[in-house]
Structures are given as C-alpha cells and as structure tokens.
Amino acid sequence: xxxxxxxxxxxxxxxxxxxxxxxxxxxxxxxxxxxxxxxxxxxxxxxxxxxxxxxxxxxxxxxxxxxxxxxxxxxxxxxxxxxxxxxxxxxxxxxxxxxxxxxxxxxxxxxxxxxxxxxxxxxxxxxxxxxxxxxxxxxxxxxxxxxxxxxxxxxxxxxxxxxxxxxxxxxxxxxxxxxxxxxxxxxxxxxxxxxxxxxxxxxxxxxxxxxxxxxxxxxxxxxxxxxxxxxxxxxxxxxxxxxxxxxxxxxxxxxxxxxxxxxxxxxxxxxxxxxxxxxxxxxxxxxxxxxxxxxxxxxxxxxxxxxxxxxxxxxxxxxxxxxxxxxxxxxxxxxxxxxxxxxxxxxxxxxxxxxxxxxxxxxxxxxxxxxxxxxxxxxxxxxxxxxxxxxxxxxxxxxxxxxxxxxxxxxxxxxxxxxxxxxxxxx
Numbered sequence: 484x485x486x487x488x489x490x491x492x493x494x495x496x497x498x499x500x501x502x503x504x505x506x507x508x509x510x511x512x513x514x515x516x517x518x519x520x521x522x523x524x525x526x527x528x529x530x531x532x533x534x535x536x537x538x539x540x541x542x543x544x545x546x547x548x549x550x551x552x553x554x555x556x557x558x559x560x561x562x563x564x565x566x567x568x569x570x571x572x573x574x575x576x577x578x579x580x581x582x583x584x585x586x587x588x589x590x591x592x593x594x595x596x597x598x599x600x601x602x603x604x605x606x607x608x609x610x611x612x613x614x615x616x617x618x619x620x621x622x623x624x625x626x627x628x629x630x631x632x633x634x635x636x637x638x639x640x641x642x643x644x645x646x647x648x649x650x651x652x653x654x655x656x657x658x659x660x661x662x663x664x665x666x667x668x669x670x671x672x673x674x675x676x677x678x679x680x681x682x683x684x685x686x687x688x689x690x691x692x693x694x695x696x697x698x699x700x701x702x703x704x705x706x707x708x709x710x711x712x713x714x715x716x717x718x719x720x721x722x723x724x725x726x727x728x729x730x731x732x733x734x735x736x737x738x739x740x741x742x743x744x745x746x747x748x749x750x751x752x753x754x755x756x757x758x759x760x761x762x763x764x765x766x767x768x769x770x771x772x773x774x775x776x777x778x779x780x781x782x783x784x785x786x787x788x789x790x791x792x793x794x795x796x797x798x799x800x801x802x803x804x805x806x807x808x809x810x811x812x813x814x815x816x817x818x819x820x821x822x823x824x825x826x827x828x829x830x831x832x833x834x835x836x837x838x839x840x841x842x843x844x845x846x847x848x849x850x851x852x853x854x855x856x857x858x859x860x861x862x863x864x865x866x867x868x869x870x871x872x873x874x875x876x877x878x879x880x881x882x883x884x885x886x887x888x889x890x891x892x893x894x895x896x897x898x899x900x901x902x903x904x905x906x907x908x909x910x
Contacts (some may be wrong), residue, residue, distance in 0.1 A: 488549055489607055496600030498658040499563045502651055503593035507535065508631035510586075510909075511750045512769060513644040515758060520644065523579045529876035530583045532751055533869045539592025540865035541686045543858050544718075546598040555606065555670025559599035560662060566592035567655035574648035590704030598858070603666060630776065632754070636769020681718030684710045688864060723855040726848060732856070734905040735844035736863050738799060741898040742837040743864035744871030745806060748894060749829070751872045752879070752887045756813070760884055761822065774823050778830025786838045795843035802835025803902040806895035814890040836898055837864075843905060865876075 511532055518528040549558045562873035576582035638646050692707025718724065727733045750772070757768040782802075789798045809829040817825070841860060848856045871894060878886045 485664060488665070489604075491661075491885035492607055493604055495658055495661045495666060496603055497557060498654060499559060499566075499596040500600050502563075502566060502655060502658075503596045504540075505631045505634075506589065506593065507539070507747075508750055509635045509647055510535070512632055512635040512754045512765060512772070513639060513647055514751065515755060516639055516644045516765075517579070517582070521579050521582070525876050525880050527579055529751060529872060531579075531586045532747070533770065533873045533876075534583050534746065535590035535593070536865050537689050538587045539594040539711075540862045540869065541593030541689060542591045542863070544685060544863050545682055546595050547858065549595065549671045550599055550602055550669065554671050555599045555602035556666045556668040558595055558669075559603055559666065560593045560598060560659065560668075562595035563655055563659055563662075566596065567652055567659070570651035570655065575647045598861075603669070606669065607667060607737075620627065630773070632750075632772030632776070633769040636765040636767070637771075639765035640767075670903070677849045681714055684714035684718075688714055689869075723852060724859070726856055726859060727851060731905065731908070732844055732847040734901055735795070735799075735840045735847065736860050738803075738840040738898060738901040738905055739837060739844065739860055739868035740863040741894060741901055742803075742833060742840065743787035744874075745891065745894045745898060746833055746837070746871075747868030748871030748875040748891055752875050752884070752891065753826075755879065756884050756887070759820075761819070762781055763819075771823060771826055775826040775830035778827035779834040780830075782831035782834035783838060786835055790839040790842055794906075795839035795846070796902065796908065798839040799836050799843070800899065800902040800906045802832050802837070802839070803895065803898040805829075805832035806831075806836060808900060810888060810892045810895050813891075814885055823901045836902065840902065840905065 514525070514528055514532065517523070517531065518525060521528075543602055546558070566589055568586050569592060573589060576585055593814075635647055638644075638650065688705070688707050688710030691703050692711060695703030695707050695723035727736070751774065753775075754768050757763045758765065761773065767785075786798065805828065809825050809832055812821075812825055813861055844860050845856055875887050875890060878890055
C-alpha cells in the first residue's frame with residue numbers, strides 16, 4: 484500500500500508537471516490574438532511557441548547535473564518558482580520581444596520540472612510502488628496537451644490572452660505552498676563536475692540552427708550546425724551520445740523527433756486554420772483540439788497492450804501511416820463534423836506513433852544508460868517540435884494553408900519511413 488504522504492508528494496509534483504505541459508499547448512491558440520494585439524507578424528510571434536520548446540530542450544540536459552549537485556527537491560522548487568515568475572512576466576509583457584524572452588525563461592524552468600519531479604518520486608517510493616505512481620503522473624502530464632487548447636479557447640473568448648499566463652500563478656503558488664515541509668530537498672553532491680562546454684554548445688547551437696532555418700540565413704545555419712556537431716563530439720557529463728550508435732535506439736529516437744515535429748507543427752497550424760479559414764471562434768476551436776487530445780488519450784489506453792502484443796515497430800508504423808491518412812483530407816474543403824472526426828483519429832495516430840517509439844528507445848538501452856536515453860529522446864522530441872512549428876509558420880506566411888498541410892503530410896511520410904526502419908528491427 485502506498486503511504487498517503489507519498490501520494491501527496493506525487494500530487495504536488497504532478498501539478499508542476501501539468502503546468503509545464505499545459506503551457507506547451509495552451510499558448511498555441513493565442514498566436515493570432517497576440518499578433519493582432521501587439522501588432523506583429525506570424526514569423527515573429529510564433530517564437531512564443533518555438534522559444535518555449537527550444538528552451539525546454541536546452542534545459543533538459545542540465546537537469547541531471549543540477550539535481551545531483553543541489554538535490555532534486557531543491558531544483559524542483561526553484562524551477563517552479565521561476566516558472567511562476569516567468570508566467571507573471573509573460574502576462575505583463577509590453578511587447579513581443581519581452582514576451583518571447585519571458586517564454587524562454589518559462590521554458591528553461593519547465594524543462595526541469597518534469598525530470599526533477601520524477602526523481603523526487605523515485606527517491607521517496609519503493610520499487611513496487613513506482614510503477615503506479617509514475618503511471619498516475621503520466622496521466623496528469625498527458626492532460627496538459629489534451630485540456631490546454633480547450634481551456635485556452637474559453638479564456639480567449641472570455642478575456643485577454645494575458646490570462647493564459649495569469650492562470651499559472653494561483654496553481655503554481657498553491658503547489659509551492661503545499662510543497663513546504665512535504666517535498667524532500669534531496670541529497671547534495673558538491674563533487675559532481677559540470678560539462679559547461681557541452682551546455683553552452685547545445686544552448687547556443689539549437690537556437691542558431693532553428694533561427695537560421697526560419698530566417699533562411701546560411702551563416703546562422705552553418706554556425707548552429709558547427710556548434711551542434713562540436714557538442715556531439717565533446718560532451719562528457721551532460722549526455723552520452725554514443726547511444727546513437729545503436730541503430731534501433733537511433734531509429735526510435737528519430738521517430739520521436741518526427742512525431743514531435745508533427746504534433747507541434749499541427750498545434751500551430753490547426754488553430755489558425757480553424758479560426759481564420761474554417762471560421763470557428765476560440766472556444767469552438769479549443770473544443771476541436773480537445774477532441775484530438777481525447778483521441779490521443781484513448782489510444783494511450785490501449786497502445787501499451789498493442790505494443791506488448793505486436794511489437795513497438797509495427798504499432799509505430801501503423802500510427803505513422805494513420806497520420807498520413809488523416810492529414811491529406813485537410814487539403815480539401817470539409818464540413819465541421821468531418822473535421823472533428825479527423826482530429827480524433829489524428830490524435831490517436833499521434834499517440835500510436837509516439838508512445839511505442841519512445842518505449843522502443845528506452846527498451847534498447849541498459850539500465851545504467853537509461854537516464855541519458857530519456858534525456859536524449861526528450862531533447863530530440865522537443866527540438867523536432869520547435870523546428871516543425873517554426874517551419875510551418877514560415878510556410879503559412881509565404882504560401883498558405885494548403886502548403887502547410889502539405890508539409891504536415893511530408894512530415895508524416897518521414898515518420899512512416901523512420902518507423903519502417905524501426906519495424907525491420909534495425910541493429
């Protein structure tokens with residue numbers, strides 16, 4: 484039986500994880516509202532989404548070092564406090580540059596909340612209890628992408644986009660208050676070295692590479708590529724990139740990158756399409772995206788059993804093919820009920836493509852390398868999401884929704900290709 488105190492710790496750390504995931508999708512619905520209110524352009528405003536994802540990916544590698552150096556409970560508490568502060572700065576932002584900067588700060592804090600919270604649970608729970616606790620935490624985390632768009636749409640119809648950020652304050656402050664005397668601070672290791680070079684290379688390379696791609700700047704692309712290549716050769720205590728020499732792990736990780744790009748590109752494209760082309764208001768748009776989230780939740784319920792029965796490769800491949808099938812119809816005029824049905828199935832397809840690929844990546848490494856594996860998969864997935872969202876924003880500005888959905892179909896096709904490699908049991 485799991486002690487009540489342990490459940491309380493799981494609930495409090497789960498609130499932090501929920502906030503982090505909620506803000507990865509909640510703001511997507513407000514891109515057009517922010518653009519109109521602050522008088523900016525889509526390629527610039529989309530950085531409130533992309534900047535958050537890049538910051539999330541950059542801070543993930545540092546979570547292990549910070550947790551070991553200062554204690555995971557302390558890291559979780561400081562990260563949540565910074566997240567709340569950054570949310571207030573987002574709500575008060577006088578213009579787009581200040582809003583993007585606050586979102587980056589928010590993303591840096593969010594990147595620490597989930598792994599630090601999981602580590603806290605791992606420290607207080609026994610091996611026989613951890614599965615149930617992590618499962619409960621996983622359900623909470625998955626609620627963010629599902630509920631975020633619907634809640635965001637309702638808030639946008641009732642109030643300003645700034646309330647999307649004010650919403651974080653009461654929840655975050657409650658979690659901080661509840662954590663006092665409950666969440667253990669964790670052990671400190673003052674001897675743990677910091678691979679500062681690797682952190683700087685990743686922290687500089689990802690944004691440069693992404694901004695170079697969106698601005699079509701060859702020098703920035705080259706500079707970002709050089710930094711990332713250098714990072715791949717030099718990091719020591721941040722990440723073990725030798726994991727990518729295992730072709731099965733590499734295929735599974737690349738697949739999660741493509742599913743991340745597909746998910747976040749869609750979460751930028753679909754709200755704009757539903758609002759500006761299909762003529763739906765913010766609440767109706769949010770409900771449509773909620774339908775997609777419920778499709779994902781339903782697929783997650785039986786996706787694990789399918790993976791155990793048929794193998795991760797086959798289930799991932801089926802989900803990727805379904806992504807292509809549910810993307811191509813958006814190139815045609817469709818009535819709202821058909822759009823809803825497509826979104827439900829698309830949500831299921833995303834879950835079936837992503838979850839088994841993640842499972843396959845973790846199953847292909849030994850226990851002592853699992854920490855690096857989980858961090859690397861999360862980085863690739865978030866970086867893929869950032870690149871997908873930024874690319875869609877550029878296409879929408881220059882071409883239109885047809886090209887946007889065409890690009891989404893291409894991403895789905897690439898997901899099929901990497902899933903096929905995984906399915907063939909690449910070694």
